[in-house]
Amino acid sequence: MKRKLCAAFWSLLTASLALAQPATKNVLLVTIDGLRWQEVFGGAEDALISKDHGGVGESAIAGLRAEFGGATADERRRKLMPFFWTTIAPQGQVFGNRVLNSPANVLNAERVSYPGYNEILTGAPDPLITGNTPLPNRNVTVLEWLHARPGFAGRVAAAAAWNVFVPILNVGRSRFPVFVTQQQSAPGAVSPRLAEIERWMADIPPISSTENFDAFVYHAAVDLFDTHRPRVFLLALGEPDEWAHARRYDRYLDSIRRCDRFVRQLWEKLQALPQYRGTTSIVLSPDHGRGVLGADWTGHGKKIPRSEETWLAAMGPDTRALGERRATVPVHQAQVAATVAALLGEDFRAAFPEAAAPVADLLGGAKR
Numbered sequence: 001m002k003r004k005l006c007a008a009f010w011s012l013l014t015a016s017l018a019l020a021q022p023a024t025k026n027v028l029l030v031t032i033d034g035l036r037w038q039e040v041f042g043g044a045e046d047a048l049i050s051k052d053h054g055g056v057g058e059s060a061i062a063g064l065r066a067e068f069g070g071a072t073a074d075e076r077r078r079k080l081m082p083f084f085w086t087t088i089a090p091q092g093q094v095f096g097n098r099v100l101n102s103p104a105n106v107l108n109a110e111r112v113s114y115p116g117y118n119e120i121l122t123g124a125p126d127p128l129i130t131g132n133t134p135l136p137n138r139n140v141t142v143l144e145w146l147h148a149r150p151g152f153a154g155r156v157a158a159a160a161a162w163n164v165f166v167p168i169l170n171v172g173r174s175r176f177p178v179f180v181t182q183q184q185s186a187p188g189a190v191s192p193r194l195a196e197i198e199r200w201m202a203d204i205p206p207i208s209s210t211e212n213f214d215a216f217v218y219h220a221a222v223d224l225f226d227t228h229r230p231r232v233f234l235l236a237l238g239e240p241d242e243w244a245h246a247r248r249y250d251r252y253l254d255s256i257r258r259c260d261r262f263v264r265q266l267w268e269k270l271q272a273l274p275q276y277r278g279t280t281s282i283v284l285s286p287d288h289g290r291g292v293l294g295a296d297w298t299g300h301g302k303k304i305p306r307s308e309e310t311w312l313a314a315m316g317p318d319t320r321a322l323g324e325r326r327a328t329v330p331v332h333q334a335q336v337a338a339t340v341a342a343l344l345g346e347d348f349r350a351a352f353p354e355a356a357a358p359v360a361d362l363l364g365g366a367k368r
Helices: 002-020 037-042 058-068 073-080 082-091 113-122 142-147 192-203 214-228 239-245 249-271 333-343
Strands: 026-032 093-095 156-160 178-180 232-237 280-285 312-315
Touching: 026 249, 026 333, 037 073, 058 073, 058 249, 073 082, 073 249, 082 093, 082 249, 082 280, 082 312, 113 142, 113 333, 142 156, 142 232, 142 333, 156 214, 178 214, 192 214, 214 232, 214 249, 232 249, 239 249, 249 280, 280 333, 312 333
Parallel strands: 026 232, 026 280, 156 178, 156 232
Antiparallel strands: 093 312, 280 312
């Protein structure tokens, strides 16, 4: 009798432990630089489709309103980000719509990119990172930490539009493959496809001295998945921030929809591969918010009101399909690092107690 009870106990314990293991085996982390929550949840803002506030030529205003406008926020946002609102939101969870009392925020005081990405990837703001100076990050990112964990060595990679990701990820220390725009690799150091992308980048003028077009990043990501089959991948897109700073609301909108398309195409590619199908989670976040007025929507930083306001989304086999969240406690982008690790069954905070806790609602809802 005792043996039977003991056997039953261990059977229940084993079953319980099996259920506790996440279904997620791979994570795609997507960051979209400077994408405001106002466009994510409300679509194109009509007041910015103008010459004065949005830098839109008079002859292009009517066409832009026809392309991105609509009578409701739902109609406008579906035009702007169709994959996000027809797939990610209904099959996952989205935080950050302040109209529905679902706030998302940055914790760092700077509200610019390097501090924001450091916060996302390390789980905590660093008061010594106060700007975008490209110094090697003294902090260990969740990508670097996972790369050193059993089962992840050689299975972590990243592709980024902003070449400051080289120091942000501390490539010299972390030692996993990172593609950034405007890089020039030594002969034979990268795949033939990446070498071709680098040749195209050399021939096409960049957007800025540190960044080129997101199309290069997307195609580099496709190659890295083909050649490295990573379990953890960072896709860091950047055009929305560049066009916003340039006060080109038309190009800002175009770049957002293009980001949405690139995410869709990459997701569909992964779902077509047995390694990733049904076992991949996607997490999306910006690095900061922006101003909300016609005069300051182009900027962000500690002097720009409300540029700490952001958004967060996730979808995958361990995330319950709760859709657009309402009346939630605030979430912070510092929670992304531990969330990515937890989706993979790893405890980032055990190694870095100062990191923010994962977003509990995104975990433990395995769709088996």
